[in-house]
Amino acid sequence: MGDGALTRTPDRPLTGTERGSKQARERIGQPPELLRRLLRAKDRMDAASHEEWPVPRLARVSGVSEAHFARSFKEAFGVPPHRYLLTRRIERAKALLRDTDLPITEIAFQTGWNSLGTFGRTFRDVTGESPGELRAREKAAGHQLEPVPACFLSAAHRPDLKTAVLEKRRQDADGSMSGSQQMEVS
Amino acid sequence: MSQGVGVVGLYVRDQEEALQFYVEKLGFHVHTDARNGDYRWLTVQHPDQPSFQLGLFMPQPPVLDEATAQALREIVAKGAMPPLVLVVDDCRAAYERMRARGVEFTQEPVDRYGSVDAGFRDPSGNGWKMIEARRDAGRA
Numbered sequence: 637m638g639d640g641a642l643t644r645t646p647d648r649p650l651t652g653t654e655r656g657s658k659q660a661r662e663r664i665g666q667p668p669e670l671l672r673r674l675l676r677a678k679d680r681m682d683a684a685s686h687e688e689w690p691v692p693r694l695a696r697v698s699g700v701s702e703a704h705f706a707r708s709f710k711e712a713f714g715v716p717p718h719r720y721l722l723t724r725r726i727e728r729a730k731a732l733l734r735d736t737d738l739p740i741t742e743i744a745f746q747t748g749w750n751s752l753g754t755f756g757r758t759f760r761d762v763t764g765e766s767p768g769e770l771r772a773r774e775k776a777a778g779h780q781l782e783p784v785p786a787c788f789l790s791a792a793h794r795p796d797l798k799t800a801v802l803e804k805r806r807q808d809a810d811g812s813m814s815g816s817q818q819m820e821v822s
Numbered sequence: 823m824s825q826g827v828g829v830v831g832l833y834v835r836d837q838e839e840a841l842q843f844y845v846e847k848l849g850f851h852v853h854t855d856a857r858n859g860d861y862r863w864l865t866v867q868h869p870d871q872p873s874f875q876l877g878l879f880m881p882q883p884p885v886l887d888e889a890t891a892q893a894l895r896e897i898v899a900k901g902a903m904p905p906l907v908l909v910v911d912d913c914r915a916a917y918e919r920m921r922a923r924g925v926e927f928t929q930e931p932v933d934r935y936g937s938v939d940a941g942f943r944d945p946s947g948n949g950w951k952m953i954e955a956r957r958d959a960g961r962a
Contacts, residue, residue, distance in 0.1 A: 682929075
């Protein structure tokens, strides 16, 4: 929703991109009733990001057909559902690394990973450092965070994942990985 | 208190639905319900907070053009409006009471930093945190 109507000033002509996206949004805008139901799926992932959220389960929560769910979700929230889930898991793992002394293995399992290796690799791909490094850095910084309600604070630390993790990894490795892995499909 | 914030408004998709939710499920009272043609100025009040009104407003013409109103309805339905906080004495008791009345909770009560909080949404998509008041009421 960052484009066009809400932010532009009337005395500046629209650029081609703005005009295009405004038209696109008006043409394919999603009904609020559908968005509200898609939000329910997002809320459920927020509440239990450690659980498995295959598309049929999410589609059921939203009352949307499996065929349309992933596309509708991405259109509504800007990221595919499983990438969204991944950001929530990483966010929670970061909070647990920062705020608790739980072993990293335990954090991996608590946040929904079945393997420590996958957790560590994904974590590094998304945040740029290993879980252990992040913990050491946060401990050293030791800042006071309390006055902000924990949930909002946690949202501020959510990784901003604009590309698929695999894509990110591919960019870093410059094409050395095979492109056929499907990390986001459960 | 004679100075301070008097009204803060929410956008809702349906004022009748919102009224039922805030009054029957959350226990607010109606403060003002005034109609002028299609426009309805509707505010509710927490029973313990007589100096503050929560407005339940429709994004609608003629106050807004239809495209802007539609954009706002979408934003609300996506849960993208700013956070709201309801302070309660006993979060778990309020959770049980509200859940029995059909409130859609997004987060069950959780102990955090010496307090308890839960999360719920109104029918339109506005998200609330419900936080138990700390017993050492020194700071807000």
